[in-house]
Amino acid sequence: LRDGGYDVSDYTAVLPDFGDLADFVEFADAAHQRGMRVIIDFVMNHTSDEHPWFQESRKDPDGPYGDFYVWADDDKGYPDARIIFVDTEASNWTYDPVR
Numbered sequence: 617l618r619d620g621g622y623d624v625s626d627y628t629a630v631l632p633d634f635g636d637l638a639d640f641v642e643f644a645d646a647a648h649q650r651g652m653r654v655i656i657d658f659v660m661n662h663t664s665d666e667h668p669w670f671q672e673s674r675k676d677p678d679g680p681y682g683d684f685y686v687w688a689d690d691d692k693g694y695p696d697a698r699i700i701f702v703d704t705e706a707s708n709w710t711y712d713p714v715r
Contacts, residue, residue: 625664665712674715687715
């Protein structure tokens with residue numbers, strides 16, 4: 617897991633640093649009993665390379681997840697793209713030897 621938890625590999629689990637799903641339910645219930653609402657950060661615009669969608673896209677370019685990700689033979693496709701994780705990554709692109 618990289619990027620402070622934004623390298624999502626499972627959208628249905630709680631980041632272990634914060635407990636598990638039962639802990640989250642208990643926390644949300646306690647907040648609601650106090651008249652508070654809970655806001656969660658749910659990142660949908662990118663995933664981990666360990667996420668099942670990425671694994672399927674990597675495995676089968678023509679499959680249902682084949683175009684879920686940007687695949688290229690080089691990093692020249694988006695030269696003006698801002699680097700998103702400037703503190704942890706030198707580029708938005710990573711070479712994948714499998715595909």
